[in-house]
Structure formats: structure tokens, C-alpha cells
Amino acid sequence: MKKYQDTTLRPAAMLGLNTISGARVALFFVCVPLLLGFSLLLGPTGMLWPDLDSPVERAIMSLRFSRLVMGVLVGGALSVSGVIFQAILRNPLAEPYVLGVSGGAGLGATMAILFGAVAAVPLSLPIMAFASAVATLFLVYWIASRGSGGMPSVYSLILSGVIVSAICSSLIMFFVSMASAEGLHNVIWWMLGNLQPVSFNQRLFSALFIGIGIGGAWFLASRLNALTFGREMAHYQGINADAVIMGGLLCATLVAATAVSMAGMIGFVGLIVPHVIRAMFGPDHRWLIPLSAVGGGTFLAVCDAFARTVIAPIEVPVGVVTALAGGPFFLLILQRKMKNAWIG
Amino acid sequence: MGQAALTFEKVNAGYKGMTVLDDLSFQVNEGEFISLIGPNGCGKSTLLKTASALLKPVKGRVCLFGKDIRSMRQVTRARYIGVVPQKVESPMAFTVGQIVMNGRIAASGFLRGLVEEDFVVIERSMIYTNVLHLKDRYFMELSGGEQQRVILAMVLAQEPRILMLDESIAHLDINHRYEVLRILKRINREKSMTVFLVSHDLGLSSEVADRLILMSEGRIVAEGRPEKVLVPEILDQVYDCELKVQRDPVTGSIHVSGVLENFNGSSKKHKAVHVIAGGGTGIELFRRFSLQGFRITSGVLNEMDSDAEAALALGIDAVFEKPFSAIGEEAFQKASFKAAKADILVVSDVPFGQGNLINLQLAKEAIEAGKKVWIAEGIAERDYTEGKQAVEIVRKLHADGAQAWTSLHDLMKELKADH
Numbered sequence: 001m002k003k004y005q006d007t008t009l010r011p012a013a014m015l016g017l018n019t020i021s022g023a024r025v026a027l028f029f030v031c032v033p034l035l036l037g038f039s040l041l042l043g044p045t046g047m048l049w050p051d052l053d054s055p056v057e058r059a060i061m062s063l064r065f066s067r068l069v070m071g072v073l074v075g076g077a078l079s080v081s082g083v084i085f086q087a088i089l090r091n092p093l094a095e096p097y098v099l100g101v102s103g104g105a106g107l108g109a110t111m112a113i114l115f116g117a118v119a120a121v122p123l124s125l126p127i128m129a130f131a132s133a134v135a136t137l138f139l140v141y142w143i144a145s146r147g148s149g150g151m152p153s154v155y156s157l158i159l160s161g162v163i164v165s166a167i168c169s170s171l172i173m174f175f176v177s178m179a180s181a182e183g184l185h186n187v188i189w190w191m192l193g194n195l196q197p198v199s200f201n202q203r204l205f206s207a208l209f210i211g212i213g214i215g216g217a218w219f220l221a222s223r224l225n226a227l228t229f230g231r232e233m234a235h236y237q238g239i240n241a242d243a244v245i246m247g248g249l250l251c252a253t254l255v256a257a258t259a260v261s262m263a264g265m266i267g268f269v270g271l272i273v274p275h276v277i278r279a280m281f282g283p284d285h286r287w288l289i290p291l292s293a294v295g296g297g298t299f300l301a302v303c304d305a306f307a308r309t310v311i312a313p314i315e316v317p318v319g320v321v322t323a324l325a326g327g328p329f330f331l332l333i334l335q336r337k338m339k340n341a342w343i344g
Numbered sequence: 345m346g347q348a349a350l351t352f353e354k355v356n357a358g359y360k361g362m363t364v365l366d367d368l369s370f371q372v373n374e375g376e377f378i379s380l381i382g383p384n385g386c387g388k389s390t391l392l393k394t395a396s397a398l399l400k401p402v403k404g405r406v407c408l409f410g411k412d413i414r415s416m417r418q419v420t421r422a423r424y425i426g427v428v429p430q431k432v433e434s435p436m437a438f439t440v441g442q443i444v445m446n447g448r449i450a451a452s453g454f455l456r457g458l459v460e461e462d463f464v465v466i467e468r469s470m471i472y473t474n475v476l477h478l479k480d481r482y483f484m485e486l487s488g489g490e491q492q493r494v495i496l497a498m499v500l501a502q503e504p505r506i507l508m509l510d511e512s513i514a515h516l517d518i519n520h521r522y523e524v525l526r527i528l529k530r531i532n533r534e535k536s537m538t539v540f541l542v543s544h545d546l547g548l549s550s551e552v553a554d555r556l557i558l559m560s561e562g563r564i565v566a567e568g569r570p571e572k573v574l575v576p577e578i579l580d581q582v583y584d585c586e587l588k589v590q591r592d593p594v595t596g597s598i599h600v601s602g603v604l605e606n607f608n609g610s611s612k613k614h615k616a617v618h619v620i621a622g623g624g625t626g627i628e629l630f631r632r633f634s635l636q637g638f639r640i641t642s643g644v645l646n647e648m649d650s651d652a653e654a655a656l657a658l659g660i661d662a663v664f665e666k667p668f669s670a671i672g673e674e675a676f677q678k679a680s681f682k683a684a685k686a687d688i689l690v691v692s693d694v695p696f697g698q699g700n701l702i703n704l705q706l707a708k709e710a711i712e713a714g715k716k717v718w719i720a721e722g723i724a725e726r727d728y729t730e731g732k733q734a735v736e737i738v739r740k741l742h743a744d745g746a747q748a749w750t751s752l753h754d755l756m757k758e759l760k761a762d763h
Contacts, residue, residue: 087436090435091435092435222446222449222452223449225438225442225445225446225449226446226449226450228434228435228436228438229432229433229434229446230432230433232398232429233429233432235396235397235398235418236396236398236422236426236427236429236499237422237426237446237447237449237450237498237499237502238418238419238420238421238422238423238450238451238502239418239422239449239450240418278436282437282438282439282442283436283437283438283442284438284442
């Protein structure tokens, strides 16, 4: 009888074909709750155990918890999106915004803010951002596939993504230059990205979307492994490469657009977390995707804890913290461990 | 011999606006070791892509074990045919074990993941190709030969019934090449797996293959046992160069080599040839003659004409007339002087008009001097003179002993025979 289990998950998998170090995974999953707990307890006056009997502290904790959830969702979404884009585009420089998701979402959000929809219609900002991000991906995909007759090549995808992004940025700048001071502030603040909790319903829907996207990507994980050898080789192996690419792009865009609609544009997470997870645990996507989801979420939550406490009561944009605090740490890891992730 | 494994039925295939495979039909039987040979650009890779459904045929049918490839699911097709490409690269640092596992992914389905049996297959194919000891090494760190064996293991893990290799062993050094070939021979023999090797190496192909298929310009020129296909008469034509075919008296293997020295050490004085050309018709003649060591003169050519440029570039002793003007008396006299010193006179398939008709006079002088004259066939189609004067002159020249040539290949052969 067949045993329906993945032998690679067993510590003593046959042949030593287990692709991942069990000890490292265990350590990772011990660190995650500790770090999350730390960011929950970190306040402007340092780490304090909250007095849950006092209504004020309970309110504060509830607010912090909401932000933690935001951080975990957005960070996980951006990281997984980065993993998928890097795998499909076979390019270490790929990140969630590479195919114009940021440009599109930014343009949608800017218009929603400046043309007054935000004040008039509830949820119009995230919906506009999400819709225009997804629309941009389809536009990029369409442009890229026209030249090549059928499936677009990786290079035409990247190129048209970059160009469409640039066009969107110019349009944003144009709108911003025409805007009032107040509108300008709103747009800039949105674009810097922040994790201030959105409404419960929006969080629920976003969690659903992100869950679907990450789940879908995990589902494709072993095929993404095969796809890193190029579309032709994957085809020879009986994998429907075009469908995997299409599915992967959809998942990646779904989660990235959702993240952007929740928290604006937070840079750096989607680029660097996948690299670090890959450097620590190897490039097998069956592991890379869930570990990046957890790792990215934790990373962003911790960064946000710093962002709201470092110079309290002023809040530093979390994107600044991800880059400033995370950058050097990640460079260190990459320097030592790059060999485990990418060739070179 | 087993059943039909791979069948092409009148297949036309190619890329946008360009047909590469031209009405191609052939059959490969199960258990055969086939080698597909042919010059660069003859359609070998296109054939391989068509056989593996990467490219849809424009016309005709490709069948694997009697089933049309178009109506086949990807997974099913991968169980029939596995392809080892020329070079496989992954930008990410996968280990050998992870890479070989890729071979089982399609077969394992979306939901179930790899099971015990899959690992048995993976282990077996790694043992077969002797890469088991490398399982924890990074793929891209391995040598070319090891990488090739790992890819072979990955494809074998698919458990295909036909194995296609696209020039995969061409860049390996001799011991790794033979190591891979021994593996191929062994699976061919033991598992009666059909092996379809696309190769540049004629000698090697003849050594390992039961049957060779020789392709040229999208068609099959010859197929059969190596000694039937690797004969100079066929190869010279396909590769358009002079080849030597030698059989090893001990092993019976066939060795094909090109000719490096044009004159096989002869100390004879190189013959001189005068070429009448124009409009680019002479470039290939110049090139071939100079490769063969002839001394070349040419003219009269008009300056700025592509043949004139080529003659200048190749340092050919040529006579020029001003651009776009009729050949004058002075230039003709010079050319006549040069042509008189040549041993042979060759007329390219240059069109004749009033302006350059006088060049044919050079041919007439050569005939009168008892020299060999070769004139490209089909003068009627490129005679733009009034009253078809060139046709008339050429007719007379032929009557006086001038010979006609149709293909460069034949012309070169004839001239060398004379040499």
C-alpha cells in the first residue's frame, strides 16, 4: 500500500533526501512566538507586563494586537509574493512590486484620495488600490505577451513591468503636483506605508485573500521548484509550465495587492525576507513559502513595534525601519549564507 | 524490434513565418538506439521540440506509441518521452537530491506529494547514473560531466520510455562523454529504453547508434545503419565540404574527419583562376577559391559593387571600372591581360546587360587560348541585353568547349579534380 506522506518531512528521510535541517526549523518556530510576544509588549516606556484589569491598558493591548495582526498579514503576504516572483522570473531582484503592483496600487490610491472618493465612499481607498494593482498586472501581462505570441518571456514581463511602473509613477507625481497640501500629505503618508489597523471587516477579507494566495502558492510549490530550471525543462517533465506561471503570478499579485490595499507601500520586506529564508533553509519552495510567510510576518511585526516606540509619540514609517534596522542584519546573513540561496 | 515508439507523419513545423521541418516522416521503434545527425540549423532541435510537444506541428501528426501527442495530457507525455536539454541551469542553489526529485513532481500529482515509491525510483535513477554520492552537493558546483549525469538522473526519474538527448554530451570531455554513453547504452539494453541522441559527433554516433538519421534543411536525407549513412557521397552534399570517412579495421567504428590541408602536401604551383562576377554573385566563389588556395584574379567589376568590395577585402587582384558605368576599353584591356595569365576562367551567375556584356569577351579569349571555362547555368534568365546577345555568346562558347556549372559544390569538386 502506498503511504500517503511526504518522506522529506521525516527527520530520517530515505537517502538523506530530506531537504531541510529540522533543528533550524525548530529553532525558527521557537523564535517566532518570542518575537511576536516581544513586539506585543514593547511600548514607548519599554517592555511592561500589561495590567489587563485596567480598561486603558486593555484598550492599548487590543490596539497593539490589531497592529500585530496587520504586521503579520502584510509581512507574510509581501514575503510570499516576493518568493513567487523570484521563482517565476528566475531573478533575485524580483520583489512584489516588480510587475507594476506598486505603481498601479499607488495610482489607484492617489486618485481615490485626491478625487475625494475616500471621504465619500467607505473602503474606497483599499478597493481602488487593490483593483488597480490587479488591473496593472493584467496590463503588464498583456503587453508582454503581445510581442512573443502566447506566453510572455520572463524578460518581456520584467521590462514591461518596469515601464508600466514608471508611467504610473509619473502620473502619480502629476496628480500630486496638482493636489492641495492636505491631499498631498495624505498621499505621501499612504505611500510611505503604515500598519495602523484597518477596519475589522477589511482585515477579515484581507486575511482571507492572503490565505488563499499563500495557500495557492504552496500548492504550486514543487512545480515552482521545477520551474527554476526554465519553462522548457518544466515542460519536458510533464508540468504545465504556462499554467503554473499564470497561477503563480495570480497568487503573488493577489497577496501583494491585498497587502498594499491594507498598509500602503512597505518596501524591502518582499525583497529581502525571501532571500534570508532561502539562505537559511535552502531554495525548496515547499518550505520556502510557509517559512517566508511566517518569517516575513514576524519581521514586519517586530519592525512595527520599533517604528511606533523609537521616538514616541511620533511614529516612524515602518518602511524606514524595515530598511534601516533590517538592512544591515540581512546583509550580514546574506554575506555568510548566500551560497545556500543563489548561485554566485 | 519492438512497436513504434515515436512516429512523425508528414510533419511540418517551425516558428512564426518560418517552416523548419518540411514534410518530415520517420519512425523510431521501441528499444532502438537512434542518433540524429545533421549540420547546424538543419532542424534537429526543432524536431526534438516537436517530438516533446513544446512546438505544435503546423501540419501532420506526431505519435508516441501510436497515440497522437496532441490529445495527450502533459503528465502522460512525460511518462513516454523524457528530454535532456543541452544545458540546464537553475539560478537557485538546489542540491543534487532536490533536483533529481523534480523528475517525479508531475507524476506525483498536485495533492499527494512524493511517496515511498517515488523515492525508490529517484534512488534507482541516481544509482544508475552514479550520482548518489553527490546528493547533498550543490548542483551548480559540480563539473559539467557530473551535472549532465544529474540531469540524466532527473529525466530517468520520470521513467520515460523514450529518452531524447539534445547535444547534451557534446561539450563533455572524452571520459565523461563515454561515461554518459555507457549509461545510455546500459539503459537501452537493460530496460529496452528507446534512446534518441541528437549529436554533432558523427564518429561517436556511428559507434553507439543502431541507426542514424541524417537531416538536412528540414528533411531526412538518409537513414539506416551507420556504414550506410556515413559515406562521402552523402555527407559531402549535406555538410557541403570535403570529408574523409575511414573505417577502423579492428573495431569497425567509422571515423569522419574534415580536410585541413587543401593540397595534401602537393608542391604543385597553385593554379590561377579568373572570376567574372558582379552584384554579389562572386563573393562565395572568391571565398571558396581562396580557401582552396587558388590564385584569384577578377574583373571587370564596378567599384562599390558588393563583389568589388569583397575582392578588395580579400586582397584579390581585380580590375575595376567606375561605379554604375559601362565597362570601358581601358579596364577591359587590363582585365584581358590578367585573364590571359589565369589557367581557368569561371563566370558566376551574374546578370548581363549592355554595360558588362564585354566581360564575356574574356571568356571567348580564354577558350581560344585553350583554357578551361566554366559558366554558370541559366544564362537566359539573367540576360538583360537587347536581343539576348549574352545567350548567343554563351551558346557559342559552349559549342567551343566551355562547360556549365550548376552548384558551387560540384564546381569545386571538378576544379579540384583537375588540380
